Amino acid sequence: MEQALDKQVLLEVNHLNVQFQLKNGKQAKVVDDVSFVIHKGETVALVGESGSGKSITSLSIMRLLPMPPGQIAAGTIALNGKNLLELKNKDMSSIRGNDVSMIFQEPMTSLDPVFTIGNQMIEAIRRHQKVSKGQAREMALQHLKDVGIAHAEKVITEYPHQLSGGMRQRVMIAIAMCNKPQLLIADEPTTALDVTVQAQILKLMMKMKKEQQSAILFITHDMSVVAQTADRVMVMYAGQIIEDAPVRELFLQPKHPYTAALLKTMPSLETEMTRLPSIPGTVPPAYALPEGCRFAPRCPFVMAHCHKRTPEPRFIQPNHSVRCHLFAEEGALAYEGQRSAT
Known part of the structure; x- marks a missing residue:
């Protein structure tokens, strides 16, 4: 390394x-x-x-x-x-x-089951960056694409239980890295x-x-x-x-x-x-x-x-x-x- x-x-x-x-x-x-x-x-x-x-x-x-x-x-x-x-x-x-951001061991217990992936990512971005909700959504889409999620527009509307373990972990990485x-x-x-x-x-x-x-x-x-x-x-x-x-x-x-x-x-x-x-x-x-x-x-x-x-x-x-x-x-x-x- x-x-x-x-x-x-x-x-x-x-x-x-x-x-x-x-x-x-x-x-x-x-x-x-x-x-x-x-x-x-x-x-x-x-x-x-x-x-x-x-x-x-x-x-x-x-x-x-x-x-x-x-x-x-x-x-x-x-x-x-x-x-x-x-x-x-x-x-x-x-x-x-x-x-400082953290990726936890089990994303199913870290992602909120009652909110969509988009809602959770937008909140994480707007908490630390002065951007509009629309801008935050575009940033969230880009971060999902950056972690290799091909159908980001669909995933951003879904709930954690609708995703596979690998997809949830990618979402967690996207959330953790969204504020650099x-x-x-x-x-x-x-x-x-x-x-x-x-x-x-x-x-x-x-x-x-x-x-x-x-x-x-x-x-x-x-x-x-x-x-x-x-x-x-x-x-x-x-x-x-x-x-x-x-x-x-x-x-x-x-x-x-x-x-x-x-x-x-x-x-x-x-x-x-x-x-x-x-x-x-x-x-x-x-x-x-x-x-x-x-x-x-x-x-x-x-x-x-x-x-x-x-x-x-x-x-x-x-x-x-x-x-x-x-x-x-x-x-x-x-x-x-x-x-x-x-």
Whole structure:
């Protein structure tokens, strides 16, 4: 993939902590000390198993968390240097859907079933642009054509339930891109689609990103999608980012044991296998996180102190960070010896 068009920071998240108050009185720490940047023109993938905190991170950026029970307990989220967490709801509404847009995982639950596609698109355009209803309708038609909908004049009069899953997802992309956002957040936008439609949607998103000079935060658990779309990859586990690296480097030289295990679960045409590898165990629940490293109970390279001390992020190369005790001095040699033996 191409690198970011420039290195100007668009979004900067620092030490974000998100927790949920449970009915039994416990607190679930869903996002814990998460920090990252996204540059203008860059496509960044946020990957990890279900329950790792990916979607909560994206909802926090959009300030769409249900509060209560959710709460952003600490941290900052800055867009072009402006902390979104300090904005009033009215000011955030002018940014949401304009400067930052989001494509949700299931468009049927995101599109309003009682309004036509045209009504929903016209509202999205007029909310942020000073145009007449007629002008907004023409813009909506053009955006539908841009996402590959041939019969836009017909689709604009239809309701969401009258469209296929692929068509609804195209409509969602058209709505998300209609105000030319600086940042597009795509949360599993192709999960419910067949592979042919999935490829079309990914190609379309990359085309529109290039035309509009947008950055994309792509949230997925599909590593093959990451390989096709991303410039950089952030791996999330149990509420923490445990590895952050350029996409090629991460695929060729993953450092964190969890990242390596994720990549091994990908099917390959070069290797014969009767069953895909899996990672033993499950992601720990956010209300019962283990002490020390959160991946330790599942890690094949676990050391005694992994169960006691929480690893801090460490840059092992200028653009490659990892949160793992194996890359502290006491663990690095043992890790390399075990890796070479496997």
